[in-house]
Amino acid sequence: MFSTTKKSGKIDPEQRELIENAQRRIRQKKRLTTHFVAFLAGSILFIVLNLVLKFGENFRPFKTDWFVWAILLWFFFFLIHAINVLLVNKLMGKDWEEKQLNRLVKIQQEKIEKLQQQVEREHPLPNKNEPTRKIEPKDDNSTKF
Structure with missing residues (x-):
């Protein structure tokens, strides 16, 4: 039941670094997932605002509803985030x-x-x-009084 040897609660520096790196990657992936959920919810909100509530229905840049451009722009930022987390951080x-x-x-x-x-x-x-060799100071008249 009781052990006679005490287990040390200390973690060696290499193991600590591995744990910290894993925690950092988990936080990055968690933020990416949160960003994706916010993107989906925001996209649905934009569609509902425009098509159901008729918000900004007269604003149609390039003859396309504004929510399409907003979703495409947000998707572009999400894609950059995903590439950064899944590719760049893995490679670098x-x-x-x-x-x-x-x-x-x-x-x-x-x-x-x-x-x-x-x-x-x-x-x-x-x-x-x-x-x-000992370097002797030069005999200079300025040092004589």
Whole structure:
């Protein structure tokens, strides 16, 4: 009934990152579903307003009822949202970000190594075997009183 070993409630950082990523994806998909339901309800409302309640029946851009244009515009925004959630985030998700980060860090490290080599060539450190020269200040008349 009681265990003698205590289970740690701590989650390792890698597992925490996986959980946070999964939660983020769930929120994205939940927002997309909410957007779809709002789109359907709004489309029905536009149709009812125009055809049943005769709201704006005289407004017909390009000889088409206004609700058709409103629904098409809203569908376009919904489609962009869906593509972003289902395709772009899948293709350019956490793995893609990590690869890009690693690539950019590698480029920066290479630049730092090149600069370090250039500094070492132009300003080499003295050997331990060679005596160091003490640099004496120049005899300048301005320091004499």
